[in-house]
Amino acid sequence: MDFQPIERPAQAFQQPVTAAQLQAVCHRVFGPAGRVSKATELGLGMYNSTFRVTVEGQERPVIIRFAPEPGRQFRSEREFMRNEYATVPHLAVIAPLMPRVIAADWSHDLVGRDYLVQSLLDGxxxxxxxxxxxxxxxxxxxxxxxxxxxxxxxxxxxxxxxxxxxxxxxxxxxxxxxxxxxxxxxxxxxxxxxxxxxxxxxxxxxxxxxxxxxxxxxxxxxxxxxxxxxxxxxxxxxxxxxxxxxxxxxxxxxxxxxxxxxxxxxxxxxxxxxxxxxxxxxxxxxxxxxxxxxxxxxxxxxxxxxxxxxxxxxxxxxxxxxxxxxxx
The missing domain is CATH 3.90.1200.10 (Aminoglycoside phosphotransferase (APH), C-terminal lobe)
Structure with a gap:
């Protein structure tokens, strides 16, 4: 895997995700053939940890976003990723502009954090x-x-x-x-x-x-x-x-x-x-x-x-x- 994380100080709010964790997520979502060939962390956001991931057998790269660990979330920002997921049906009025949710996992058994796998938007x-x-x-x-x-x-x-x-x-x-x-x-x-x-x-x-x-x-x-x-x-x-x-x-x-x-x-x-x-x-x-x-x-x-x-x-x-x- 060509793995390109963003290097941050140990005390930074956005905590790292390992290559092994990303691979485990893709095996869960895409099956045993879902091998990651490239994963690049994107630096625009300041809350979730976001990766552009190329998976063998998929026509386009996908976006995988990891929420902060529950203990690092503010009271006023509780479970934002779950809130986003709950909003998807209500945003049908702008559906052509929205990424498609491929998978959502709140189990925490692979990463210890909520994560979403979404389609890659054009542009x-x-x-x-x-x-x-x-x-x-x-x-x-x-x-x-x-x-x-x-x-x-x-x-x-x-x-x-x-x-x-x-x-x-x-x-x-x-x-x-x-x-x-x-x-x-x-x-x-x-x-x-x-x-x-x-x-x-x-x-x-x-x-x-x-x-x-x-x-x-x-x-x-x-x-x-x-x-x-x-x-x-x-x-x-x-x-x-x-x-x-x-x-x-x-x-x-x-x-x-x-x-x-x-x-x-x-x-x-x-x-x-x-x-x-x-x-x-x-x-x-x-x-x-x-x-x-x-x-x-x-x-x-x-x-x-x-x-x-x-x-x-x-x-x-x-x-x-x-x-x-x-x-x-």
Whole structure:
């Protein structure tokens, strides 16, 4: 086997997978003839460990993704891979863009981690290739993201919360618990969490504003350039696939990551709104957007901490304080 892992420090969050483990997985999924000839770890993602694997007898390489060990997962990120798997039927509205699940294994008897085997999407990562196009051509790319987000947000759900466990009857309960979970993770990481707890208390106190959202809709959780493939040789950036939608949930579409990212800058991404439609600017919607921004900032703070970016962790407190001032 030509095995090409990414060398990381021993204390890195993303723990290694051995060549023998990859081979065992492929024997399980493809049978005794499923011999791995090449396995290359891909470095774009910062949560799961992802490999492009060539298996003898298969027409195309496959993608094998390994979740972190259960003990390394934050409370606010419980079983994301299982959540992604549970979301597949609900993403039928964008099925041509999604990788096909070949196998899922939660047994932990081969690797000690959840893993998914998926089809390889056509194209190249937008995070690597988009910048090679002239900026005026980016508008079509962002307009298409708006179309995809609008399509996904039209899917209705049974309750509020993660897709795998939509346990909340109201949106305020789901938002409050998610803020509390992030605060608990910050506590466990030895970081100050008073700002997230304050946001959770405000969400509970003003639950009526959050509970104006009565119909759970499907949120992508992480749809943006890092999880998008574009055509390799097209004259302009054309989206060919989306992947790693493991943070999906049922809730208010305004709380979704692409809404935040489309609002972050007044540049080519304004084309997103041409396809998606205008944002709700009423006072209650604006108040809710501040709660959602704190939740995003808290989750990003955990990500910064996980990857040892102390400066970014520190800056996140100033960012949350500025948004909190808008809530009180």
């Amino acid at each position: 190249v990562p937008a995070a690597e290739r988009l910048r090679t196009y002239p900026r005026p051509s980016w508008t079509a790319f962002y307009r298409r993201i708006g179309e995809i987000a609008k399509t996904v947000h039209a899917v209705r759900g049974p309750g509020f919360g993660t897709v795998a466990h939509p346990v909340h009857a109201t949106w305020s309960q789901a938002v409050t618990e998610s803020l509390q979970d992030i605060a608990a993770d910050l506590d466990a990481a030895g970081l100050e969490a008073a700002d997230l707890r304050k946001a959770a208390a405000l969400a509970a106190e003003h639950h009526a504003v959050l509970d104006e959202i009565t119909e759970p809709r499907l949120l992508t959780g992480d749809l943006w350039t890092v999880n998008i493939m574009i055509a390799e040789n097209a004259p302009e950036p054309v989206i060919t696939g989306v992947f790693d939608l493991d943070r999906t949930s049922w809730g208010d579409p305004a709380a979704d990551w692409p809404i935040r990212m489309a609002s972050a800058k007044q540049d080519e991404r304004l084309a997103f709104w041409e396809a998606y439609g205008e944002r709700d600017r009423r006072p209650a919607a604006v108040w809710r957007s501040h709660v959602y921004e704190i939740r995003h900032l808290g989750a990003v703070r955990l990500e910064y901490h996980r990857h040892g970016d102390a400066d970014a962790v520190g800056n996140s407190y100033e960012a949350v304080a500025a948004v909190l001032a808008e809530l009180t």
